[in-house]
Amino acid sequence: MQILGNILPGFRDIRAPIIAGYTWLVLAWLLIRPDIHRRPADAAFGSLYDLGHDVGRLGVAVGVSVAAYLIGSVSQGVTDALATLVADIRDPLRFGWWPIWVSRALPLERIERARERADEALADIAHGVIGEATYRNLQSSLSIEVETRTNRALSDARKELGLPATLLVGDKPELFAEVDRLRSEGELRITVTLPLAALCTALGVMQTNGCGSWDGFRSLSCSRREAAK
Amino acid sequence: MGWLPLTVLLAQGGGKVNASRRIIAEAIAQRKIESTGQAEFEAWAERFAGERVPALVSLAGAPLSIVSAYWRTDNARVDVTEILQDKVKDGKLEMKATNEAFGNDPEYGKTKRLEVEFVSHGIVGSATFAEESTVDLPPPRPASVAPVS
Numbered sequence: 001m002q003i004l005g006n007i008l009p010g011f012r013d014i015r016a017p018i019i020a021g022y023t024w025l026v027l028a029w030l031l032i033r034p035d036i037h038r039r040p041a042d043a044a045f046g047s048l049y050d051l052g053h054d055v056g057r058l059g060v061a062v063g064v065s066v067a068a069y070l071i072g073s074v075s076q077g078v079t080d081a082l083a084t085l086v087a088d089i090r091d092p093l094r095f096g097w098w099p100i101w102v103s104r105a106l107p108l109e110r111i112e113r114a115r116e117r118a119d120e121a122l123a124d125i126a127h128g129v130i131g132e133a134t135y136r137n138l139q140s141s142l143s144i145e146v147e148t149r150t151n152r153a154l155s156d157a158r159k160e161l162g163l164p165a166t167l168l169v170g171d172k173p174e175l176f177a178e179v180d181r182l183r184s185e186g187e188l189r190i191t192v193t194l195p196l197a198a199l200c201t202a203l204g205v206m207q208t209n210g211c212g213s214w215d216g217f218r219s220l221s222c223s224r225r226e227a228a229k
Numbered sequence: 230m231g232w233l234p235l236t237v238l239l240a241q242g243g244g245k246v247n248a249s250r251r252i253i254a255e256a257i258a259q260r261k262i263e264s265t266g267q268a269e270f271e272a273w274a275e276r277f278a279g280e281r282v283p284a285l286v287s288l289a290g291a292p293l294s295i296v297s298a299y300w301r302t303d304n305a306r307v308d309v310t311e312i313l314q315d316k317v318k319d320g321k322l323e324m325k326a327t328n329e330a331f332g333n334d335p336e337y338g339k340t341k342r343l344e345v346e347f348v349s350h351g352i353v354g355s356a357t358f359a360e361e362s363t364v365d366l367p368p369p370r371p372a373s374v375a376p377v378s
Contacts, residue, residue, distance in 0.1 A: 121282045137289075156266030156270075169256065182249035186242045186247075186248075190239060190246070
């Protein structure tokens with residue numbers, strides 16, 4: 001049970017990229033439709049074909065899995081970059097729900113309390129001590145100072161939440177298990193969306209146009225099919 | 230085409246990542262786990278409320294008060310706050326920024342600059358003057374002076 005507990009977080013880490021990678025490979029398979037029963041004429045692909053025969057089915061499975069992991073890692077990076085890009089775009093209509101899948105949860109309570117303390121200090125200390133005009137000037141200057149420092153604290157908090165769960169709650173097993181499970185499940189869903197969208201699009205185009213409408217795809221797949229007949 | 234299930238998948242994924250973040254956020258709020266950034270902000274807010282605001286309020290009534298002034302290079306600096314404050318006459322400060330004026334050379338052979346934070350009628354501002362330039366405070370339009378962050 002302990003061994004399983006140690007392995008599980010590592011397995012969760014590779015699950016999202018490997019499934020995304022497999023999905024991209026399935027898409028590539030559908031688009032290229034390689035003839036696995038005939039050795040390719042190309043030197044490089046021919047050599048890979050020979051290697052596949054030498055290492056056997058298990059070796060091929062391992063190789064494909066490694067390739068899937070690498071491709072999926074790149075795909076995950078692209079998805080993360082897109083998510084960051086979208087998160088940086090402010091909600092143009094200020095509805096507060098844009099975009100629903102970009103994480104905005106922040107630990108604000110302590111920041112808000114500290115900010116209130118800073119805001120109240122001026123009123124507590126300066127009230128009745130300095131003239132009204134001077135008080136307003138000072139309040140205006142200091143509110144910019146508080147705003148700037150608060151924004152930095154919020155930015156730090158946002159960065160902190162992006163740290164790996166092992167760094168954040170690694171020493172709190174009861175929190176770690178829940179955080180790691182939810183985060184990896186969420187990341188899996190987000191990561192596979194891009195390859196699944198591509199796969200759905202490809203399948204849609206193929207179903208609509210028979211053997212496909214993309215020039216390269218049609219020339220490859222149709223000619224092979226006709227050659228087989 | 231299956232776009233609806235994909236959107237649901239994406240929203241579900243975002244929801245789960247958000248839920249994991251909320252757990253961490255609550256743990257930070259309840260101080261179950263340490264947050265360096267938030268502890269630093271709390272310490273800053275304490276210093277701000279306990280030291281900076283009282284200091285500025287005590288200086289804010291005057292037409293021009295020097296909060297801090299450093300005659301410095303990138304590597305060394307000397308505190309010249311009192312020297313500058315002594316040179317304020319009728320709410321104005323006019324002088325040349327030189328080693329002789331401050332009676333000190335923080336780093337021989339290097340170009341110096343004067344960094345000043347001041348309060349003028351409650352407006353907090355900061356300014357930097359190059360060596361040998363004329364220090365003229367408060368600026369003609371104090372409202373345009375950027376407050377210190």
